[in-house]
Amino acid sequence: MGSGSSTTSFGKAWQKNLQFYECENKGYTYFKHDDLNTRLKTTLGEDEPIMRCWTYTASTGECCKEHMFVVLETPSFWYSLEKGFNFITMQRGKCEAIVKDKLTGRNRKDCVLIIGPTRSDSSVHFLVNRLYEFNELDKEYNVLLQNCKAFAGHCFDWLTPYKSFLSALAVYASFSPYLP
Numbered sequence: 001m002g003s004g005s006s007t008t009s010f011g012k013a014w015q016k017n018l019q020f021y022e023c024e025n026k027g028y029t030y031f032k033h034d035d036l037n038t039r040l041k042t043t044l045g046e047d048e049p050i051m052r053c054w055t056y057t058a059s060t061g062e063c064c065k066e067h068m069f070v071v072l073e074t075p076s077f078w079y080s081l082e083k084g085f086n087f088i089t090m091q092r093g094k095c096e097a098i099v100k101d102k103l104t105g106r107n108r109k110d111c112v113l114i115i116g117p118t119r120s121d122s123s124v125h126f127l128v129n130r131l132y133e134f135n136e137l138d139k140e141y142n143v144l145l146q147n148c149k150a151f152a153g154h155c156f157d158w159l160t161p162y163k164s165f166l167s168a169l170a171v172y173a174s175f176s177p178y179l180p
Helices: 033-044 096-100 124-133 148-159 165-173
Strands: 018-022 027-031 052-059 066-073 078-083 088-093 109-119
Touching (some): 018 033, 052 148, 066 109, 124 148
């Protein structure tokens, strides 16, 4: 392996990047850990409050049955944030469907709401700070410990007033027909 990447349990290389995808212009920009509080924040522009967030799952069609991700609403944009086998992806678009129902322009399969909407008292730059402070880009994907569900749980904990993603999931599970 070259420097800056390693192989996950699925043989895919962890790139230690955040992939930022602008949905309207279909453009990718990649950021390393040291770029989060500088280049990424500049790319994002003025900090915006996150008003509400949701947690969804979607079918992957691969060996993992479902993929979990977070959707965020600000006054100007919608975002999704998720951990994949290769890197963390942040998408930004002008409407909810473009970040919820698609991943980098490709349709998601069987998208199911797990939690939300939940109010947030955080901001987009606060989220970027958390990614930096907790070295999320250095945490290689691991199917058991550092997977999409664990990452979505961390994001949910950072952005919402709940103490724990699992306790929030337990509260919502009693109301959701999709959870046992």
